[in-house]
Amino acid sequence: MTRTLFIGLDGATFTILDELTSDPYGEGVTMPFLAGLIAGGHKAPLRSTNHPLTPPAWVSLMTGRNPGSHGVFDFVRFKDMGHDVYFTLYDARDIQDETIWSLAGRQGRRIVSLNFPMMAPPPEVEGCLVPGFTSWKHLRRNMRPEGLYDRIKAIEGFDPKELAWDFEREAKIGEDMPEDEVEGWVRHHLPREAQWFRIADTLLEQENPDLFAVMFDGTDKIQHQAWHALDPALRPAAPSESWLRLRALCLGYFRELDGYIRRLVERAGPDAQIFLASDHGFTASPRVVRINRWLGEKGWLTWRAAGDSEAEKRRESANFAYLDWTKTLAYCPTPSSNGIAIRVARGPGEPGVPEADYESFRDTLVAELKEMRDPLTGEKVIRDVLLRERAFPGAAMGDCPDLTLVLADYGFVSVRNVAPVVSMRATPTGTHHPDGIFIAAGPGIAPGASGRFSILDVPSILMHSLDLPVPRNFEGRVPDGLFAREVTIGPPSRRMAAGTAAEPQVADEASEAEKLRILEQLKALGYLED
Amino acid sequence: MDLAKVQELVFEVVAGLVADWDLDAEIGPTTRLVADLEFESIDIIQMVVAFEERLRKRNLGFEKLLMIDGRYVDDLSLGQIAAFLHQRLTVAA
Ligand SMILES: [Zn+2]
Numbered sequence: 001m002t003r004t005l006f007i008g009l010d011g012a013t014f015t016i017l018d019e020l021t022s023d024p025y026g027e028g029v030t031m032p033f034l035a036g037l038i039a040g041g042h043k044a045p046l047r048s049t050n051h052p053l054t055p056p057a058w059v060s061l062m063t064g065r066n067p068g069s070h071g072v073f074d075f076v077r078f079k080d081m082g083h084d085v086y087f088t089l090y091d092a093r094d095i096q097d098e099t100i101w102s103l104a105g106r107q108g109r110r111i112v113s114l115n116f117p118m119m120a121p122p123p124e125v126e127g128c129l130v131p132g133f134t135s136w137k138h139l140r141r142n143m144r145p146e147g148l149y150d151r152i153k154a155i156e157g158f159d160p161k162e163l164a165w166d167f168e169r170e171a172k173i174g175e176d177m178p179e180d181e182v183e184g185w186v187r188h189h190l191p192r193e194a195q196w197f198r199i200a201d202t203l204l205e206q207e208n209p210d211l212f213a214v215m216f217d218g219t220d221k222i223q224h225q226a227w228h229a230l231d232p233a234l235r236p237a238a239p240s241e242s243w244l245r246l247r248a249l250c251l252g253y254f255r256e257l258d259g260y261i262r263r264l265v266e267r268a269g270p271d272a273q274i275f276l277a278s279d280h281g282f283t284a285s286p287r288v289v290r291i292n293r294w295l296g297e298k299g300w301l302t303w304r305a306a307g308d309s310e311a312e313k314r315r316e317s318a319n320f321a322y323l324d325w326t327k328t329l330a331y332c333p334t335p336s337s338n339g340i341a342i343r344v345a346r347g348p349g350e351p352g353v354p355e356a357d358y359e360s361f362r363d364t365l366v367a368e369l370k371e372m373r374d375p376l377t378g379e380k381v382i383r384d385v386l387l388r389e390r391a392f393p394g395a396a397m398g399d400c401p402d403l404t405l406v407l408a409d410y411g412f413v414s415v416r417n418v419a420p421v422v423s424m425r426a427t428p429t430g431t432h433h434p435d436g437i438f439i440a441a442g443p444g445i446a447p448g449a450s451g452r453f454s455i456l457d458v459p460s461i462l463m464h465s466l467d468l469p470v471p472r473n474f475e476g477r478v479p480d481g482l483f484a485r486e487v488t489i490g491p492p493s494r495r496m497a498a499g500t501a502a503e504p505q506v507a508d509e510a511s512e513a514e515k516l517r518i519l520e521q522l523k524a525l526g527y528l529e530d
Numbered sequence: 531m532d533l534a535k536v537q538e539l540v541f542e543v544v545a546g547l548v549a550d551w552d553l554d555a556e557i558g559p560t561t562r563l564v565a566d567l568e569f570e571s572i573d574i575i576q577m578v579v580a581f582e583e584r585l586r587k588r589n590l591g592f593e594k595l596l597m598i599d600g601r602y603v604d605d606l607s608l609g610q611i612a613a614f615l616h617q618r619l620t621v622a623a
Binding site: 089091093121135136137138139140141149160 | 546547548549550551572573575576579580583588
């Protein structure tokens with residue numbers, strides 16, 4: 001019998017959900033079921049990982065550990081070889097801490113886990129696992145257990161192309177889109193979510209696992225491109241026809257989602273405890289900050305002269321730093337990282353800052369970043385600069401950029417070589433806010449509202465809900481007053497054995513071919529470009 | 531592992547990969563990834579992961595096969611992949 005139902009909502013925020021669960025504009029209550037769940041349950045804002053990005057945040061929720069420990073910092077990993085920098089995709093094998101799926105499984109609990117990122121290639125689980133962010137062509141091979149694909153294929157209306165992540169389509173995230181194109185975008189995500197719901201509903205009925213977890217990510221996709229139709233602060237005084245149409249479509253999405261939540265909660269039955277959480281929230285980003293352009297103007301970064309070949313042109317337009325690595329001292333590897341990597345020379349004459357100068361170089365960089373201003377308004381554009389040893393402590397810290405930027409508007413940086421460094425967007429785009437959502441309901445849950453929980457608390461809460469001890473090394477806690485029952489602390493989760501996590505590539509294996517090949521597709525994952 | 535065994539393994543992994551792609555292509559040594567199996571670059575990444583998983587070994591050095599004289603190869607046959615893997619595994623052993 002399902003004891004614990006967990007529904008992940010990528011990028012969900014109370015900024016939107018508070019409105020959709022009430023009726024401030026006479027549009028009707030868009031999410032009546034969620035409204036009831038919140039009214040009878042427990043609600044809290046949920047603080048994301050220090051860099052509120054989908055892969056590190058969900059992996060923290062799955063491992064109870066911060067990214068400096070679990071090792072996933074971004075969609076893309078980079079490795080500095082001295083003469084070159086190598087980019088590739090993070091995958092499940094890079095996660096260095098045990099997940100709650102594994103912890104539950106080895107303590108006799110069965111699980112179903114659907115659509116979570118960084119779950120391919122799929123680890124062994126006691127139950128069923130379908131990873132998210134996987135193209136339709138590779139779903140069969142990336143599911144557990146064997147034979148699951150055929151079971152899912154038998155579900156009426158199953159269409160792998162509707163269900164799966166489409167790299168080319170998702171490449172459009174962050175682009176300035178005309179309003180009719182945004183409509184198409186929103187429309188597209190409706191059947192996708194319906195596909196995931198049907199799989200969830202079927203497996204919940206067939207498996208009845210102790211822990212059932214599904215993630216819906218249309219929330220994130222729609223909010224990125226249609227934020228201006230959702231954010232109460234951006235609501236136009238006299239809305240245009242096209243704005244009203246887009247708004248209605250977005251509300252339609254959330255109405256459907258409310259229905260999926262209702263049916264899953266009903267299917268799980270009255271004895272199940274229900275938890276909803278997001279990996280981060282959302283807010284408006286009106287500004288573009290071209291961080292590598294800025295580093296170049298300061299003389300710390302040198303652009304590579306691009307050749308005329310198709311491959312080079314593609315490479316230059318990709319969302320990855322394309323630089324002269326013999327001269328560059330500091331660079332932002334990808335827009336989604338919001339990071340700056342400082343290069344330390346491996347020896348005399350090698351590219352980078354001499355090791356003895358690292359601290360002073362970093363101090364200068366931080367001080368100058370904090371003084372960066374919008375030339376139009378004079379406002380500071382960077383809210384905070386995080387040092388990795390403080391923001392991401394742990395064994396994997398070395399894979400994290402030295403600095404992580406929190407922009408004043410929480411936006412993602414641009415890595416393009418375009419002037420000026422700071423400019424405004426035509427329409428504010430949706431970006432990740434550090435505060436997401438947490439909702440709990442069901443028997444044994446104390447109703448009420450709390451101050452902010454941490455995303456690291458969620459796995460502790462889920463373990464406790466499963467009546468399992470909370471691993472001693474989990475960085476979060478079960479917040480006081482959420483459950484009636486006493487919390488037990490148990491043995492720590494396991495570190496993943498060396499070799500299952502990524503081995504660093506040796507220099508001569510990091511050829512341009514591999515990088516280009518991957519980059520071509522990875523453009524797709526490049527967040528928020530101007 | 532001898533070449534015949536490696537070839538069998540390559541056919542099996544690639545056949546598994548394309549099982550749901552609605553292709554008519556035969557799987558054999560002359561089957562080409564792009565021309566016959568409609569591979570795109572993300573599919574090559576997935577194929578590399580599939581081999582890594584199957585052989586329980588990361589970093590097989592596939593870029594050496596994908597790039598010749600500083601240029602991308604246009605296509606690859608399964609026979610070429612098998613020969614490459616056979617050579618890599620022999621060196622490693
Ligand atoms: Zn997200």
